[in-house]
Amino acid sequence: MKKILFKIKDLKVPIIVGDNILKKINYQQYIRNKDVVIITNKTVAKLHLTKVKNVLKKFRVETYIIPDGERFKNTDTLNKIHNFLIEKNFDRQLTIIAFGGGVIGDLAGFAADTFLRGVDLIHMPTTLLAQVDSAIGGKTGINHKNGKNLIGSFKHPNAVIIDISFLSTLPKRQFISGLAEVIKYGIISNGSFLKWLNMNKENILNYKSKELLRVVSVSVKEKVNIVQKDEKEKNIRAFLNFGHTLGHAIESTQNYKGILHGEAIGIGMVFASAISVEKSTLTISDFNLITETIQNLQLPISLPREIKTSKIMNHLSFDKKKKLGKNNFVLLKSISKCFITDKLTTKFIQKMVETFQH
Ligand SMILES: NC(=O)c1ccc[n+]([C@@H]2O[C@H](COP(=O)([O-])OP(=O)(O)OC[C@H]3O[C@@H](n4cnc5c(N)ncnc54)[C@H](O)[C@@H]3O)[C@@H](O)[C@H]2O)c1
Ligand SMILES: [Zn+2]
Structure with missing residues (x-):
């Protein structure tokens, strides 16, 4: 297991890279309180969600599953995520885990940055593109009908957990x-x-x-x-x-x-x-x-x-x-x-x- 530190302003974001590492991570280092919401999509949930839930048993975990596809990276889905978080009464102690490819990372990252003016975020990328690109560097965003990624923010996560074993199911x-x-x-x-x-x-x-x-x-x-x-x-x-x-x-x-x-x-x-x-x-x-x-x-x-x-x-x-x-x-x-x-x-x-x- 490798740890790469991403230093930005006075932040240090640990990026953990390894093969089959989910069980080896001390999640309490990165999750402030008990409340965790995993945001993922149908495809990734079916393949890998149980593994992630199994290592988070010490926390109160809820999951929000969105349909699969770039076309869902929009204000409508963002709204639905916000509604879910508000209806469940989460407060600023919440940690959101973005579990999926770049679409999920961008959407969940933006939701984490905007819900209650910002709650904690962990990226757990599952595509090669997300592992080497979109989960790194803090950009979040959604598409607008006039163009891609026109709305978004910079939001740095508490950690990025990159397990290459997820890639085995990637087409x-x-x-x-x-x-x-x-x-x-x-x-x-x-x-x-x-x-x-x-x-x-x-x-x-x-x-x-x-x-x-x-x-x-x-x-x-x-x-x-x-x-x-x-x-x-x-x-x-x-x-x-x-x-x-x-x-x-x-x-x-x-x-x-x-x-x-x-x-x-x-x-x-x-x-x-x-x-x-x-x-x-x-x-x-x-x-x-x-x-x-x-x-x-x-x-x-x-x-x-x-x-x-x-x-x-x-x-x-x-x-x-x-x-x-x-x-x-x-x-x-x-x-x-x-x-x-x-x-x-x-x-x-x-x-x-x-x-x-x-
Ligand atoms: N924030 C940034 O800096 C940044 C950088 C580059 C790209 N992006 C954004 O990233 C998005 C593209 O990301 P992407 O290529 O990961 O696409 P994606 O999130 O749509 O994932 C591609 C497909 O792979 C599936 N998938 C994900 N993980 C899987 C797994 N382990 N096994 C099987 N299937 C799996 C997904 O369900 C989806 O069908 C775009 O919206 C783009 O704008 C953001
Ligand atoms: Zn690119």
């Missing part, structure tokens, strides 16, 4: 999608990790415990390092958006259906690397290592033909992170050296998108 495609963020950390801040990912692809894809523990713990450390330096995304936290400018545009052309986030990001990362070769100092051999790793970990590396360039161009102009009508692209000077530019012309981006289809 392969979801697992691979989560690997896109893992590869991203390799590209933007840890070149030797990127090489290691490429070399250990088989064991990783076969959920081998030793390799999976390294995948998760290195990723967590990389994200912690970046967010500790820039919590509110004033500068380097934006590097975490590497691959996401095109990735988000791809996802929104598909109405966030059919293609998974990591699949779109895989394509977006190859795209940003190709631009970096054109416009910057990224070498062909670094570009090849990036592309090969993404491909070896079974993620797509080019744009499906049915997604038309014109659609991508339309959606690029609506990217949420765009400032003053310009698209910000995170590019590479080399592996682990990023910079951000808004100087790419529409004409150049369009030409690059066109050459990028298969």
Whole structure:
């Protein structure tokens, strides 16, 4: 069992990573009082809820189960959670456990931040994406009909408990999608990790415990390092958006259906690397290592033909992170050296998108 400390302002958030660790944790360290509400969804509850309840027998545990799906990450579900907490008369001593993927983490995190102006929160992420990305760094949020994650807050949990054994039930495609963020950390801040990912692809894809523990713990450390330096995304936290400018545009052309986030990001990362070769100092051999790793970990590396360039161009102009009508692209000077530019012309981006289809 590994403990990684995330230090932010005067807070220290322990992030515990291990394989089959639920029984080994002293929960009283992280839970102030007896009252605990586990927020989860139907899928995760069916597979894993009993295990979690079994280790929390010293507490008064209630569970709130929501339906499965990104479309439930909205004000309606948030309202229902608030109603439940109010009807049950919970007070500020409550601890909410967000038990599930990124949807649950974002929703339950926001509920914990807003109920009675803030109660305690523990993240217990169960997807690879949530373990390496969404449960780390304190962002919470819900979607609005006009866009994803438009409403939210920063809320740091008392602890993040990452048990990789939950991943054994995760559908392969979801697992691979989560690997896109893992590869991203390799590209933007840890070149030797990127090489290691490429070399250990088989064991990783076969959920081998030793390799999976390294995948998760290195990723967590990389994200912690970046967010500790820039919590509110004033500068380097934006590097975490590497691959996401095109990735988000791809996802929104598909109405966030059919293609998974990591699949779109895989394509977006190859795209940003190709631009970096054109416009910057990224070498062909670094570009090849990036592309090969993404491909070896079974993620797509080019744009499906049915997604038309014109659609991508339309959606690029609506990217949420765009400032003053310009698209910000995170590019590479080399592996682990990023910079951000808004100087790419529409004409150049369009030409690059066109050459990028298969
Ligand atoms: N807060 C942040 O910093 C941040 C960062 C990245 C993404 N996000 C958000 O995270 C969300 C995506 O998260 P996600 O990819 O985890 O999606 P998700 O929460 O929808 O989970 C994906 C699917 O896997 C299922 N699942 C979860 N754990 C499982 C398990 N152990 N076994 C079997 N099935 C399991 C879920 O029920 C769901 O069907 C998005 O809403 C995104 O906006 C937030
Ligand atoms: Zn992402």
